[in-house]
Amino acid sequence: MAIELEDLGLSPELADVMQRLAAVGAQVARIISRNGVERDLAAGVGTNAGGDGQKALDVIADDLFRTALETSAVAYYASEEQDEVVSLGAGTLALAIDPLDGSSNIDVNVSIGTIFSIFPAAEGANESFLRQGTEQIAGGYIIYGPQCALVCSFGRGVQHWVLDLETGSFRRVADIKLLPQDTSEYAINASNYRHWPAPIRAFVDDLVAGAEGPRGRNFNMRWIASLVAETHRILMRGGVFLYPGDERKGYEHGRLRHVYECAPIAFLITQVGGGATDGCEEILTALPDKLHARTPFVFGCAAKVARVAAYHDLPGEETSALFNNRGLFRS
């Protein structure tokens, strides 16, 4: 047994898929722990469908997860590292995966992860994934950090397991609680400030202004550049994450992928009372138009996510960088 699933009421097919994901997760954690001993897992090896450079570990993780699911109930396997959906055979489930999230952190020994999303299989390969995130029957991630953990929702709260290195299996710990409301952390790659749309700049300007600004309090910023690690922090202690669309070529819809990054994270976050939007609209009810579609992504504490949306409703002149008295938004 790779993971404790008792009392969750999962179908035998879904439970088997979870066992396989957990077994590969434990294997990937071991491989990561030996980075540099026999091979360099951060070595560049190619380019994926989205034009992103692939690291050795991206490809290793994709191969391991795909192979492990070949004889399971997963009929369709959609991966960041595969151009098209891979048909694995007859089955009732469809699984989308970012096999290795946060690849820019492999060489610096910072937390990285795997993100997965499971749907009932639909009529065809693409149809199984180009649908609303509300139809997911499971969404979660594995975080490879100082501690390896698996976090997943089956639509009834958010469950949490920790990899027990003594036994090699994931042990269930306390469920994730409702998101804390009153935290002061936000996460955004601030080096893109000059490329952001005006409402995002205005929102961040007001945070940076701190106690002297319109919000009247200080905030703290974190940017790990691993979506899984940012999600884990927000699930543990709240806050808000933003990866908006921006003016850079190829970043019109941000950087993150709707199907195998944003939808499963949105599924988790909403299960603990949080919000997840593209800045304005809900992620879970939006329809991706292609497998590797990108979407702007804002998630975390529901009130903070709603506040970001409110900045998009401000008149243009009020979002100008010089406007420092957006009285409507004082808290």
Ligand SMILES: O=P(O)(O)OC[C@H]1O[C@](O)(COP(=O)(O)O)[C@@H](O)[C@@H]1O
């Ligand atoms: O380098 P940037 O632009 O800050 O982007 C960081 C984001 O890119 C990602 O690394 C994209 O995921 P991949 O590593 O799976 O491509 C996210 O984990 C992270 O939030």
Ligand SMILES: [Mg+2]
């Ligand atoms: Mg990713």
Ligand SMILES: [Mg+2]
């Ligand atoms: Mg990836």
